[in-house]
Structures are given as C-alpha cells and as structure tokens.
Amino acid sequence: MTRKQLIEQIQTKKSYLCVGLDTDIKKIPAHLQSHPNAVFEFNKQIIDATQDLCIAYKLNTAFYEAMGVKGWQAMEDTVKYIPKNQFIIADAKRGDIGNTSTQYAKAFFETMDFDAITVAPYMGEDSVRPFLAFENKWAIVLGLTSNAGSKDFEQLKVVGHATNNSDVDPATNNSKEYLYESVLKKVSSWGTDENLMFVVGATKASDLLGIRKIIPEHFLLVPGVGFQGGSLAEVSKYGMNKDCGLLVNASRAIIYAGEKEDFANEARAIAKQYQTEMAGYLS
Amino acid sequence: MTRKQLIEQIQTKKSYLCVGLDTDIKKIPAHLQSHPNAVFEFNKQIIDATQDLCIAYKLNTAFYEAMGVKGWQAMEDTVKYIPKNQFIIADAKRGDIGNTSTQYAKAFFETMDFDAITVAPYMGEDSVRPFLAFENKWAIVLGLTSNAGSKDFEQLKVVGHATNNSDVDPATNNSKEYLYESVLKKVSSWGTDENLMFVVGATKASDLLGIRKIIPEHFLLVPGVGFQGGSLAEVSKYGMNKDCGLLVNASRAIIYAGEKEDFANEARAIAKQYQTEMAGYLS
Numbered sequence: 001m002t003r004k005q006l007i008e009q010i011q012t013k014k015s016y017l018c019v020g021l022d023t024d025i026k027k028i029p030a031h032l033q034s035h036p037n038a039v040f041e042f043n044k045q046i047i048d049a050t051q052d053l054c055i056a057y058k059l060n061t062a063f064y065e066a067m068g069v070k071g072w073q074a075m076e077d078t079v080k081y082i083p084k085n086q087f088i089i090a091d092a093k094r095g096d097i098g099n100t101s102t103q104y105a106k107a108f109f110e111t112m113d114f115d116a117i118t119v120a121p122y123m124g125e126d127s128v129r130p131f132l133a134f135e136n137k138w139a140i141v142l143g144l145t146s147n148a149g150s151k152d153f154e155q156l157k158v159v160g161h162a163t164n165n166s167d168v169d170p171a172t173n174n175s176k177e178y179l180y181e182s183v184l185k186k187v188s189s190w191g192t193d194e195n196l197m198f199v200v201g202a203t204k205a206s207d208l209l210g211i212r213k214i215i216p217e218h219f220l221l222v223p224g225v226g227f228q229g230g231s232l233a234e235v236s237k238y239g240m241n242k243d244c245g246l247l248v249n250a251s252r253a254i255i256y257a258g259e260k261e262d263f264a265n266e267a268r269a270i271a272k273q274y275q276t277e278m279a280g281y282l283s
Numbered sequence: 284m285t286r287k288q289l290i291e292q293i294q295t296k297k298s299y300l301c302v303g304l305d306t307d308i309k310k311i312p313a314h315l316q317s318h319p320n321a322v323f324e325f326n327k328q329i330i331d332a333t334q335d336l337c338i339a340y341k342l343n344t345a346f347y348e349a350m351g352v353k354g355w356q357a358m359e360d361t362v363k364y365i366p367k368n369q370f371i372i373a374d375a376k377r378g379d380i381g382n383t384s385t386q387y388a389k390a391f392f393e394t395m396d397f398d399a400i401t402v403a404p405y406m407g408e409d410s411v412r413p414f415l416a417f418e419n420k421w422a423i424v425l426g427l428t429s430n431a432g433s434k435d436f437e438q439l440k441v442v443g444h445a446t447n448n449s450d451v452d453p454a455t456n457n458s459k460e461y462l463y464e465s466v467l468k469k470v471s472s473w474g475t476d477e478n479l480m481f482v483v484g485a486t487k488a489s490d491l492l493g494i495r496k497i498i499p500e501h502f503l504l505v506p507g508v509g510f511q512g513g514s515l516a517e518v519s520k521y522g523m524n525k526d527c528g529l530l531v532n533a534s535r536a537i538i539y540a541g542e543k544e545d546f547a548n549e550a551r552a553i554a555k556q557y558q559t560e561m562a563g564y565l566s
Contacts, residue, residue: 065390072355107348120403124432147380149407159440
C-alpha cells in the first residue's frame with residue numbers, strides 16, 4: 001500500500017485505528033476453544049466486526065509462533081482474509097545481517113502479503129535497509145517504546161559528533177541525545193516517509209513533541225493505547241501532522257472485550273468508541 | 284542443557300563448533316531440489332555427517348520463515364532430529380514487551396525444544412527477562428555484532444553515571460562506554476552465566492579483550508567465522524576462558540561446501556578442519 005492510499009483510507013473511514021490481532025488461544029471465548037481452527041475463526045469474526053472502523057490490522061507473530069505450525073498457518077490464513085484495503089502489519093520486530101534480513105522481508109512481504117513489518121534497529125543500517133527494497137512495502141522501526149525497559153538503552157544519552165543538534169556540550173563540543181533520537185535521525189536517512197515508519201509508545205507529550213521535531217512527516221505506529229495505558233487524546237494532539245501521521249493500535253481492549261458468543265459485537269463496540277473519538281480529532 | 288553439560292560436551296568432543304543450518308532451498312544441491320521435504324532432507328544429511336564433530340547447531344529462523352508453513356515444519360522436524368546431546372540454538376533475535384517475549388520463549392522452548400534463543404536487547408530488561416524464566420534454557424543476547432552496521436548504534440558512546448568505569452570524563456564525571464558495553468554490563472546483571480550468553484562477532488582482538496574484562500565467565504556465541512571473515516585463531520586466543528566459553532558458528536562454509544550428491548561428505552571435511560584446529564586450542 002502506498003502512503004497516498006493509506007491517507008485516503010484514513011480520510012474515508014475517519015479512523016487511524018489499528019486492531020491488534022494478538023490472539024492467544026487461552027484467552028478466546030470458551031465456545032470457540034474446540035473449533036478445529038479456533039484462532040483463525042476468532043480472527044475472522046473480529047475482522048468482520050471491525051473492518052469498517054479501522055484502517056489497519058497488526059498481528060504480533062509471537063502469539064502465532066507459540067502455537068507452532070498450526071499458528072503459522074493461522075497467521076497465513078488471517079492475512080489472506082483481511083480485506084485488501086487494510087494496512088496489514090507483521091509485528092515481528094525482526095532484524096539481522098543483510099542477507100538474513102532479506103529472508104525475513106521475503107517471509108512477510110512475498111510468502112505472506114503483509115504491507116509492513118516492525119524492525120529492531122540494534123544491528124544498524126545493513127540490517128534495516130533490506131526491508132526497504134520492496135515496492136509499496138514498509139519497515140516500521142522501533143524508536144521509543146513505552147515499556148519500563150525503554151530506560152535501559154533507548155533513553156541512554158549517546159555522544160556523537162556535533163551536527164545541527166542544539167544539545168551540544170560546550171566542554172567537549174559533542175552533541176548528546178537519547179539513543180532513540182539517534183535511531184530516529186539515522187534510520188530516517190536510510191529511507192523516505194513513503195517506506196519508513198517508527199514505533200513510538202504512547203508516552204509523555206513532551207517526548208512526542210521532541211520526536212515530531214526530528215521526524216515531522218513520518219507515520220508513527222503507537223502500540224500502547226488501551227491496556228498499556230497512554231491517552232489517545234494526548235497522542236493525537238501532539239503526534240498528528242497534516243496527513244494524520246498516526247496508526248494507533250489497540251489489541252486486548254478490543255479483541256477480549258467480550259467473552260461469550262457475542263464477543264465480536266463487544267469488540268465492535270470498543271472499536272467504535274475509538275473510531276468516534278478519532279473522527280473528532282481528524283476533523 | 285546445563286552449563287556443566289555443555290562444557291562436558293566440549294571436552295569430550297574436543298570441539299566448540301556450532302554448525303549453522305541456515306538452509307536456503309535455492310542453494311542446496313540440485314539433486315535434492317525435487318525432494319518433497321528438501322530442506323529437512325538436506326539438514327538430516329548435514330547433521331548425520333557432522334554431529335560427532337560439533338557440539339551445537341544453530342537455525343536462523345529467517346530462512347525457514349521465508350518458506351512459510353512448510354519452512355516452519357522443516358524447522359520443527361530438524362530440531363526433533365538433532366541428537367539431544369547437541370546444544371540447539373534458535374537464531375531468531377527476538378524481543379518484545381514482557382508478555383510477548385514470554386510467547387516467543389514458549390514458541391522456542393516449549394512448542395519446539397531449542398536449548399537457546401538469540402535475543403535483541405533494544406527494548407531493555409522487561410523484554411529480556413522472560414527468556415530467563417525457563418529451566419535449563421538460555422538467552423543469547425546481541426552484544427557486539429560484526430556487520431558494518433554495528434557502528435551505527437552498538438559502537439556509539441553512551442553517557443551514564445560514573446560507577447567503577449575507569450573511562451570517566453573528568454569534565455563531567457560521567458563514564459563513557461560503548462552502547463554494546465552497556466548492554467553487556469546491564470544484561471549480565473539480569474541473569475547468570477548459567478542462563479545467559481552473548482553474541483559477539485569475530486571482530487578485533489582488542490574488542491574481545493575489553494569484552495572479556497566485562498564478562499569473563501559468560502559463553503560467547505561467535506557467528507562470523509568462515510564466509511563472514513574473522514580468524515578462529517584470534518577469537519580463540521582472546522575469547523577463551525577456563526571453561527572454553529566459546530561457541531563458534533560456521534554456516535555457509537560448511538553446509539554449502541559441496542554441490543553434488545556427496546555434499547554431506549564435503550561438509551564433514553570442512554567441519555573436521557574446524558574441529559581439528561579447535562582441538563589444538565583446547566589442549
């Protein structure tokens with residue numbers, strides 16, 4: 001999917017909601033547990049009930065991998081089932097040396113028809129670029145995440161050569177920025193805002209302002225609204241740009257909203273709440 | 284597998300060779316291409332021909348994922364086939380927020396019976412610790428990798444509070460170390476040398492000396508000997524400790540040594556060269 005097509009979907013549906021299909025077979029309604037393809041059946045009903053309210057679906061591959069071959073099959077089936085006007089994200093956080101990253105890209109962009117994959121940046125440029133070599137496909141690179149461990153490395157100050165960074169230490173003439181800021185700056189130079197996005201947790205408004213100074217145009221995937229906390233209002237206020245520029249994910253709050261036979265309706269009700277609020281911010 | 288058991292295998296077989304089963308169906312011998320389970324058949328023959336010369340096998344999941352469900356099945360079959368006295372590594376470079384990392388751990392430690400999984404540290408403590416919650420299982424965390432991109436983030440200097448680090452900037456009293464050194468220090472405090480290892484590329488001898496000062500006891504997985512360059516002699520000289528402490532991987536140099544029906548014998552010959560050299564360094 002191109003950036004233009006994504007923006008059109010957001011404007012048409014008045015939504016920047018991404019529904020996270022992090023489907024754990026232990027958590028789906030009891031009446032589905034004995035279904036031969038329980039996870040795919042669950043996903044189908046969630047998709048049917050929400051696809052007019054969202055513009056993206058995100059599958060965290062860990063939940064499917066935990067089920068082995070059956071899980072990988074359920075993931076393939078789900079991706080084929082999702083309507084093609086949806087932006088489909090493999091939340092896989094992959095990354096490896098060049099030729100291996102190319103294999104990951106093939107797995108998710110060719111063998112399966114995802115539009116985008118989340119990528120971990122630790123190993124640097126030659127681990128990220130292979131994901132950018134596929135037409136109309138996107139790499140969504142980890143930037144600042146909202147989990148407690150983001151303080152361990154992402155929020156370390158790093159020292160680089162002074163460039164245009166105003167945060168310069170006069171004693172050493174070295175610029176000091178957070179590691180995640182260095183990631184945003186460097187990674188964004190390896191692609192464009194038409195094949196790169198960044199994962200930014202629903203964190204403090206002040207962080208979002210700083211991030212938007214670095215990457216004003218790139219789309220941000222915000223994974224943590226709902227059970228992970230973080231306010232949709234704040235994220236939208238400080239993170240939106242003229243093209244919206246946000247994909248806000250909600251998983252557990254939506255897909256586990258209901259526990260009984262009407263679980264899909266319950267899920268729809270929660271998705272509708274998100275979309276209604278988002279429509280307000282978009283106008 | 285426990286650390287003690289691993290050390291016994293190294294001493295018994297006089298080897299610290301890890302054979303990398305990064306099996307690309309496009310690269311295996313022509314006569315196998317039409318086999319209904321070509322990748323698994325190839326792996327079986329490689330395993331049969333090398334298992335007395337090595338103490339570990341490493342599967343890079345990307346190559347299997349690229350083949351879709353059939354690939355994941357080939358990976359499951361291969362893990363089941365590998366003799367149980369081998370240390371089996373999922374080179375998956377996984378990492379995500381807590382409950383998701385737990386799903387990854389289940390995928391590789393329970394649904395499949397790998398001994399270890401490589402882990403990407405970017406998201407910090409709560410993304411790594413879940414892998415340490417499984418008895419006799421190991422997390423092998425990325426430290427310093429040998430690809431060109433290691434300079435982008437791993438080799439940035441980070442500023443932290445002065446501890447025992449002698450590399451202190453007198454102007455600011457802040458210690459400056461490389462990001463990868465911070466990773467080694469912090470991550471090693473989250474586990475022990477009986478459930479944690481680190482990926483260290485076959486890089487400069489001076490880097491290895493510095494790394495061994497930080498983590499003298501932990502095993503290092505060295506992925507890059509063979510086609511990726513790096514000298515086995517140097518890595519062994521500067522990286523070994525009294526328990527050996529090294530797992531040195533070779534993939535393409537071994538598994539693609541031969542192109543014809545006798546490819547497994549050719550693979551064995553290369554593995555034998557490695558093992559012979561290693562036996563010399565172990566004594």
